[in-house]
Amino acid sequence: MIAQVLISMGILSVFIGSILVLIGTSMSSVEGSSEQGYTTARYQTSDDSEHVHKGPEGVSARPEVRGAGIIMLGPLPxxxxxxxxxxxxxxxxAIVLMLMAFFLFR
Incomplete structure (x- = not known):
């Protein structure tokens, strides 16, 4: 009985999460396109240097993007x-997740 409830709650949470991601993505794309105001004037070769951040020696600085992800296949990350x-x-x-899996599901 409890297993059926947990399975139903899991399926329902995945379904609701998928709908929320879809709604959030569509709202973000609608707001982003109206706020940014893409026009052909933006891509002209005029002097847009005031919008570019300059680093040392006048080289344009790019923001550092870092990211990581973990995929748990059972107890293996x-x-x-x-x-x-x-x-x-x-x-x-991953070590914490493996220990939790070991102690919860042994």
């Missing part, structure tokens, strides 16, 4: 990361 700091953080998270 697959860790993906763009830099070592993010990967190390996920290694610690």
């Amino acid at each position: 697959i860790i993906l990361g763009t830099d070592s700091k993010s990967a190390q953080t996920l290694i610690l998270l």
Whole structure:
């Protein structure tokens, strides 16, 4: 009986989460396109240098983007990361998740 309730709640939460992601993505794309005001004037070769952040020696600085992800296949983790700091953080998270799985489902 309790297993059926848990399975139903899991399926329902996945379904609701999928709908929320779909709604959030569509709302974000509608708001983003109206706020940014894409026009052909934006892509002209005029002097847009005031909008570009300059680093040392006038080289345009790009923001550093870091990210990582973990895929748990049962108790085994697959860790993906763009830099070592993010990967190390996920290694610690994977160890915690493996220990939780071991103690909860043994």
